[in-house]
Amino acid sequence: xxxxxxxxxxxxxxxxxxxxxxxxxxxxxxxxxxxxxxxxxxxxxxxxxxxxxxxxxxxxxxxxxxxxxxxxxxxxxxxxxxxxxxxxxxxxxxxxxxxxxxxxxxxxxxxxxxxxxxxxxxxxxxxxxxxxxxxxxxxxxxxxxxxxxxxxxxxxxxxxxxxxxxxxxxxxx
Numbered sequence: 455x456x457x458x459x460x461x462x463x464x465x466x467x468x469x470x471x472x473x474x475x476x477x478x479x480x481x482x483x484x485x486x487x488x489x490x491x492x493x494x495x496x497x498x499x500x501x502x503x504x505x506x507x508x509x510x511x512x513x514x515x516x517x518x519x520x521x522x523x524x525x526x527x528x529x530x531x532x533x534x535x536x537x538x539x540x541x542x543x544x545x546x547x548x549x550x551x552x553x554x555x556x557x558x559x560x561x562x563x564x565x566x567x568x569x570x571x572x573x574x575x576x577x578x579x580x581x582x583x584x585x586x587x588x589x590x591x592x593x594x595x596x597x598x599x600x601x602x603x604x605x606x607x608x609x610x611x612x613x614x615x616x617x618x619x620x621x622x623x624x625x626x627x
Contacts (some may be wrong), residue, residue: 455543456488457618458564460552464579467565468601469553470597472584476551479608485615486547490540492554499528549615561614565601582610604605 461469473489480487500507506519506528516529527543535543537558541550556577564580566572568587581622584599584607599607 456544456547457615458537458541458550458552458558458560459614460555460558460579461565462556462562462573462575462577463565464570465473467567467570467572468586469565472554472601472604472607475604476608476611479604480611483608485549485612487549487551488544488547489553490544490555492552499526508512513529513536515624536549549611562598563611564596565608569603581614587606 461473463469470491477489485525485530500510500517503616506517510517510528510530516527519526519528527529537552537555537560544550554558556562556575560580561579561581563582563584564572564575564577564579566580567585574583580596582597583593584600586592588598588600597610599610604620
């Protein structure tokens, strides 16, 4: 199983932008990283009227749209997938960044911008706070990461991942 780290926060705080900025640095460290992005909206991946959309609308339970360099698999769900089922859909990788499932039972980096006027999350397993300001609030015992210092956040995640892998080796011994 890959290690899973949540990037959590309220809508509009910069989770997607942060993940986008982190991916090149993590890849440069030789890590394969996948992302699971949750959406509260109905997903419409197919182009209306195209063959794959027509197949899905006609009742196919899954449609695999295949090109030379990429594929997309759509499937109709009877119920939302739990995290174990989500991870089972991914190819093997070193790390999965989980965006948008702030209540999932995984370690998380919380993204918080005080200027947005939203409170901090009350989520469990927050291991660090990434913010664009270091004043006017108390991060408590959490490490405070500068949201604009992508190399430092990348280093924090790489160190976290190394500790998780070390813990797995200790547990297996």
